[in-house]
Amino acid sequence: MSIDNSEYFKSLLDHIGSRISLNAEEQEQVCAMFSPRVLLPRQYLLSQGDICHYETYVCKGFLRSFYVDKTGNEHTLQFAQEDWWISDLSSFLNQEPTIRNIVALEKTVLLQIDLQKRQQLMEKVPKMEKFWRILNEKACIAQEQRILNNISLSGAERYQLLLNTYPQIEQRLPQKHIASFLGITPVFLSQIRRQIIQK
Amino acid sequence: MSIDNSEYFKSLLDHIGSRISLNAEEQEQVCAMFSPRVLLPRQYLLSQGDICHYETYVCKGFLRSFYVDKTGNEHTLQFAQEDWWISDLSSFLNQEPTIRNIVALEKTVLLQIDLQKRQQLMEKVPKMEKFWRILNEKACIAQEQRILNNISLSGAERYQLLLNTYPQIEQRLPQKHIASFLGITPVFLSQIRRQIIQK
DNA sequence: CGTCTATTTGAATGTACTCAAAAGCGGTGG
DNA sequence: CCACCGCTTTTGAGTACATTCAAATAGACG
Numbered sequence: 001m002s003i004d005n006s007e008y009f010k011s012l013l014d015h016i017g018s019r020i021s022l023n024a025e026e027q028e029q030v031c032a033m034f035s036p037r038v039l040l041p042r043q044y045l046l047s048q049g050d051i052c053h054y055e056t057y058v059c060k061g062f063l064r065s066f067y068v069d070k071t072g073n074e075h076t077l078q079f080a081q082e083d084w085w086i087s088d089l090s091s092f093l094n095q096e097p098t099i100r101n102i103v104a105l106e107k108t109v110l111l112q113i114d115l116q117k118r119q120q121l122m123e124k125v126p127k128m129e130k131f132w133r134i135l136n137e138k139a140c141i142a143q144e145q146r147i148l149n150n151i152s153l154s155g156a157e158r159y160q161l162l163l164n165t166y167p168q169i170e171q172r173l174p175q176k177h178i179a180s181f182l183g184i185t186p187v188f189l190s191q192i193r194r195q196i197i198q199k
Numbered sequence: 200m201s202i203d204n205s206e207y208f209k210s211l212l213d214h215i216g217s218r219i220s221l222n223a224e225e226q227e228q229v230c231a232m233f234s235p236r237v238l239l240p241r242q243y244l245l246s247q248g249d250i251c252h253y254e255t256y257v258c259k260g261f262l263r264s265f266y267v268d269k270t271g272n273e274h275t276l277q278f279a280q281e282d283w284w285i286s287d288l289s290s291f292l293n294q295e296p297t298i299r300n301i302v303a304l305e306k307t308v309l310l311q312i313d314l315q316k317r318q319q320l321m322e323k324v325p326k327m328e329k330f331w332r333i334l335n336e337k338a339c340i341a342q343e344q345r346i347l348n349n350i351s352l353s354g355a356e357r358y359q360l361l362l363n364t365y366p367q368i369e370q371r372l373p374q375k376h377i378a379s380f381l382g383i384t385p386v387f388l389s390q391i392r393r394q395i396i397q398k
Numbered sequence: 399c400g401t402c403t404a405t406t407t408g409a410a411t412g413t414a415c416t417c418a419a420a421a422g423c424g425g426t427g428g
Numbered sequence: 429c430c431a432c433c434g435c436t437t438t439t440g441a442g443t444a445c446a447t448t449c450a451a452a453t454a455g456a457c458g
Contacts, residue, residue: 067347075351077343090340122329129328130321136335141289143342144276148266150349151382152274155414174436183350188414190438354446373404387446389406399458406453413446421438428431 005036008059012111015057015083019134020127030128033121034111039063039104045086046102052091054112058084061108062172066180067100076181079173085135105173155184156192204235207258211310214256214282218333219326229327232320233310238262238303244285245301251290253311257283260307261371265379266299275380278372284334304372354383355391 009031016022016030034057039045045063046052058080065078065086077100080086091098092115113121122129149158159182162169169178175193176186184192208230215221215229233256238244244262245251257279264285265275276299279285290297291314312320321328348357358381361368368377378388 067351069351073351075347077347089336089343093336093340126325126328129325129332133328133332133335136332136339137288137292139339140335140342141292143339143346144288147342147345147349148274148276150346151380152266152268152272176436181350185415186437187416187439191414194438375404384447385405386407386448390446393406402455402457404453404455407451409449411446411448413444415444416442418441419439421436423436424434426431426433428429 008036008109008111009034011059011083012057016128016131020131022125022127026125026127029125030121033117034113037110037112039108039110041104041106043104044101045104045110046088046091046098046100048099048101049097050091051095052088052098053114055085055087055092055118056080056102057111058082058086059109059111061110062105063102063108064105064177065100065102074180075183076177079169079177079181081172105177150183155182155188156195158182159184159189159192160196207235207308207310208233210258210282211256215327215330219330221324221326225324225326228324229320232316233312236309236311238307238309240303240305242303243300244303244309245287245290245297245299247298247300248296249290250294251287251297252313254284254286254291254317255279255301256310257281257285258308258310260309261304262301262307263304263376264299264301273379274382275376278368278376278380280371304376349382354381354387355394357381358383358388358391359395 012034013022013027013030022030036059039061045056046065048068060082063080063086064076065080065088066074066076068074078086086102088098088100088102090096091100095115118132122132149161153161159178162178162182175189179186179189182189211233212221212226212229221229235258238260244255245264247267259281262279262285263275264277264279264287265273267273277285285301287297287299287301289295290299294314317331321331348360352360358377361377361381374388374392375385378385381388383391
């Protein structure tokens with residue numbers, strides 16, 4: 001493990017440590033199961049048709065997962081920044097080809113674990129079972145809220161809410177990706193922004 | 200435990216047993232933590248402002264969780280039928296008041312566990328930690344797919360997909376609830392159905 | 399049978415999309 | 429440093445998707 005990497009493993013351990021407490025030995029066992037990886041901007045972590053082999057923790061950088069429909073339009077499922085996770089759970093757990101893509105938007109540093117090692121890790125360090133349970137519970141809560149927003153709010157309202165929740169998001173992302181996350185077209189998002197400015 | 204109830208505990212144990220394997224003692228410990236409850240049609244399991252005190256397994260019947268916005272419109276987050284779970288995870292885990300409602304649509308039989316007992320159960324029967332991890336993973340996968348449908352499909356397409364996935368849903372639910380689940384108005388759903396019939 | 403609620407229908411309106419063109423904004427190379 | 433290229437954003441016009449409001453019809457339940 002290089003000096004560089006140790007910084008990234010530390011952020012993973014901090015992340016896990018904020019949910020469960022690990023002793024030194026357990027921390028080592030955790031780190032032993034994760035492999036670091038670096039992506040350059042526009043580099044793909046997962047492409048339509050691949051099997052998603054890893055659950056991925058983001059140490060640094062920014063990624064986007066999206067689906068491309070038959071007409072070629074992109075629909076953004078998730079963004080992931082520092083201290084978040086990203087994967088295609090369905091493809092990962094069932095080891096089936098995905099219909100999604102994950103791409104780095106910036107230079108990105110990741111820590112990855114495959115299904116087998118995750119299994120082994122949960123056997124060796126049973127607390128990690130709890131960690132993933134908690135992680136998934138939080139993910140469920142966030143997703144429920146997003147579903148509620150999608151079925152109850154207009155495009156303009158969803159945009160305002162996103163801005164309130166992540167004020168800095170516009171600096172880091174082109175608008176068209178925000179639009180595809182909200183479920184509207186880039187043209188319509190531009191119109192929404194114009195109306196906001198005119199007030 | 201009455202004879203009646205044992206039938207319902209059996210379905211819970213079958214449900215859990217399909218994800219993890221429990222021995223007889225563990226099965227008893229599980230059952231000891233759950234309390235049965237019966238709801239009549241239109242009876243509320245949870246009301247806006249309450250704290251969600253239970254995770255609820257549905258033995259029999261049908262429930263709906265929904266949010267009422269400022270204008271009084273209802274938005275359906277989830278339906279739950281036999282062998283499904285329903286709760287407001289956010290309210291349950293944080294023990295905070297909910298903004299949602301859960302109501303029985305039919306006569307319903309439930310098994311409920313509160314946060315403290317769930318905690319105790321996971322300590323006594325560590326496998327249950329795994330059970331809830333798996334349960335939440337599956338919930339996440341389903342929610343991701345619903346989000347993708349919401350941002351990439353039209354109302355008519357979402358309706359067709361729902362019918363394909365749950366062909367019998369129309370027998371069990373008024374249309375207005377289906378509409379509020381899809382994120383469209385009942386009037387519009389009626390128009391969609393008319394167009395389908397005309398083909 | 400009457401009442402209450404759900405569904406349908408129609409018309410008008412608003413929300414969001416498509417298409418096309420123009421303007422803006424980096425990055426790259428001369 | 430500027431000109432050019434490719435990509436993103438803006439703008440406008442026309443269209444389609446979805447909502448609101450109101451009234452009529454249909455179903456469910458006591």
